[in-house]
Amino acid sequence: MNTGARHLKSLLPALLALPFAVPAAAAGVAAGSLIENTASATYTANAATQTVDSNTVALKVDELLDVAVASQESGAVSATTTAVLRFKITNTGNGPETFTLTANPAVGGNAFNATVLGLAIDTNGNGVYDAGIDTDLANGAVSPSLAADEPLAVLVRVSIPAAAPPNALSKVELTAAATTGAGAPGTLFAGAGVSGGDAVVGASGATHTADATLTVTKAVVTLTKSATVADPFGGARPVPAATITYRIVAEVTGTGTVTGLTVNDAIPAGTTYQPGTLTLEGAALTDAADADAGQGSASAIAVQLGDLAAGAQRTVTFKVKIN
Amino acid sequence: MTSHSNLAAVAALVLGTSLAAPVLAQPTAVTLEGDVKVVHEVVENGKTRETLDEPNQVLPGDRLVFTTHYRNAGDKPVTDFVVTNPLPAPVKLSQTGAFEVSVDGGKSYGPLAALKATGADGKPRAAELGDVTHVRWRLASIAPGASGDITYFAEVR
Structure with a gap:
């Protein structure tokens, strides 16, 4: 960009129009601007008025x-x-x-x-x-x-x-x-x-x-599964015919909401799902695929928890019997 | 530098100019030679001193010294010597000196402290260095063969 020529033209109007129109940026005069200085003098010699101009010194502003x-x-x-x-x-x-x-x-x-x-x-x-x-x-x-x-x-x-x-x-x-x-x-x-x-x-x-x-910003689901064994003899040994109660806690942390959350769990090999034992938040769910949120079968259980905001917690339980 | 502060003498000299017959096409007796240097501050032994360097590089904020060397090359004194120097638009005066200034494009001159400029709000305010458009020196006379330098300091805007 060569602003020198433009600057020269602007000098004359600038002398007439005040305040001074200067092509100055916040950082100062535009790079490439010319600074040209000329002095002129008038004086009297032999009773006549004389004028003289100096040479013009010119500088170019660097970038x-x-x-x-x-x-x-x-x-x-x-x-x-x-x-x-x-x-x-x-x-x-x-x-x-x-x-x-x-x-x-x-x-x-x-x-x-x-x-x-x-x-x-x-x-x-x-x-x-x-x-x-x-x-x-x-x-x-x-x-x-x-x-x-x-x-x-x-x-x-x-x-x-x-x-x-x-x-x-x-x-x-x-x-x-x-x-x-x-x-x-x-x-x-x-x-x-x-x-x-x-x-x-x-x-x-x-x-x-x-x-x-x-x-x-996101919601994170944590599933925690625990098991409680009750044997037929009033103890807690995992022997055949003992009942295992599985408890799955789904917890949503972080921020925001998770949508369409479903808890699925396969019935472990060597065990048999006990029909009618599926619960959500302590309330029984039918095994059939119907209006309630849960389904239970010989192979797996599933509970639709839907949309859960951060901070929510849901507990699912079901029972199996050791074969 | 020769003295150029004797402004009071100017009026007297104007009145006292002899009524010699007009002389036409007199060759110019006075020469003006302009120069510019960049002022740099150099720290030596803990002391800051200024050096005047060739303006190989000029950046916004740099301080420049403009010098005009005048010389009466004729064999007679000249009188009413007035040097006018419009400030280049990209610079602003950085200090006052032994000269008058104008803040109105050269229409009127005086010491900076006595001048008014128009503020951003359209109201008059005291003129500042950045308002100066012209500087002017007045010397009552220059003897034949005499010479001197007149200078002003300005900062690149």
């Missing part, structure tokens, strides 16, 4: 490489299987620049690490990933060129591993680094700036990282 990354999330983002984290990249330098965008899901202190599915530019700015509308970027890809001060809405798409426990927290970092180069402030990339000028790393180091936090 400052700076960037800022900010999470646009106000708190932890709830996620069950996938999530989209919103970030804003801003070119805080004074010239057009592209930035390498890298999402890192493996941040120290994470309870689990998400998997980065990809990045996207939130083309329509709605804060939601719209497949086919938003521009997909691979993780580690380069952004479009951003003018000085120009922001870019970037979405980081992640998936949550199945093993991630409910309510676990995980940070995902997004780093933007100037492709011209990054490094210690003051690092020089000769000739790499706008219109052949130099590029110099600014205070940000020309790279910046921000993070956003995921929290796992």
Whole structure:
């Protein structure tokens, strides 16, 4: 971008129109701008007024490489299987620049690490990933060129591993680094700036990282099975003709709701299901496939618990006799 | 640097100018030569000192010193010597000096503290360094062969 010519034209109106119209970005004058200084003098010599101009000294403003990354999330983002984290990249330098965008899901202190599915530019700015509308970027890809001060809405798409426990927290970092180069402030990339000028790393180091936090929202079902044996002799030995009462406790933990939960259990070999012994929460269920929630047969029992919210607990029992 | 602070003498010299016959097409007696340097702060032995370097690299926030070297190359004194320097738009004056300033595009001049500018709210406010559009030096006279430097410091916006 060569703003020098434009700047020269703007100088004259600027002298007339105040305040001074300066092509200044937040980071300062645009890279490539010319600073041209000319002094002129009038004086009297031999009773005549004379004028003289100095030579014009001209400088070209070099490019400052700076960037800022900010999470646009106000708190932890709830996620069950996938999530989209919103970030804003801003070119805080004074010239057009592209930035390498890298999402890192493996941040120290994470309870689990998400998997980065990809990045996207939130083309329509709605804060939601719209497949086919938003521009997909691979993780580690380069952004479009951003003018000085120009922001870019970037979405980081992640998936949550199945093993991630409910309510676990995980940070995902997004780093933007100037492709011209990054490094210690003051690092020089000769000739790499706008219109052949130099590029110099600014205070940000020309790279910046921000993070956003995921929290796992999911319900987890835990089944706990126990057995109580009653032998025909009033004892608890597993001998033929002894009755085993199986107790299955289904517990939902975490957050959210599980839907369509069914408990199935096969009748163990060497035992015989005792018809009419199936219960749910202490209430008897018929063995037939009918209006109630349970079915019992010689091969298996099944109880439809339906939708259960986190915190719910259901107990199923049935009896078999050892053959 | 020659003295250029004797503003009071200007009026007297204007009145005292001899009524010599007009001379046409007199060759320019005074030359102006502009230069610019970047001011860098260097820490040496715990002391900070400023160096003036060639402007190989110029970034927003850098401080520049613009110098105009004037010289009376003629064989007669010149009087009412007034040097006007519009500030390049990408810079702002970083300190006042032995010069007058204008904040209205060169229409009026004075010490910065005496000038008013228009604030963002449209109301007048005290002028600030960033409002300065022009700087101006006035010298009563320059003797034949005499020369000097006039400078101002400005920061890249």
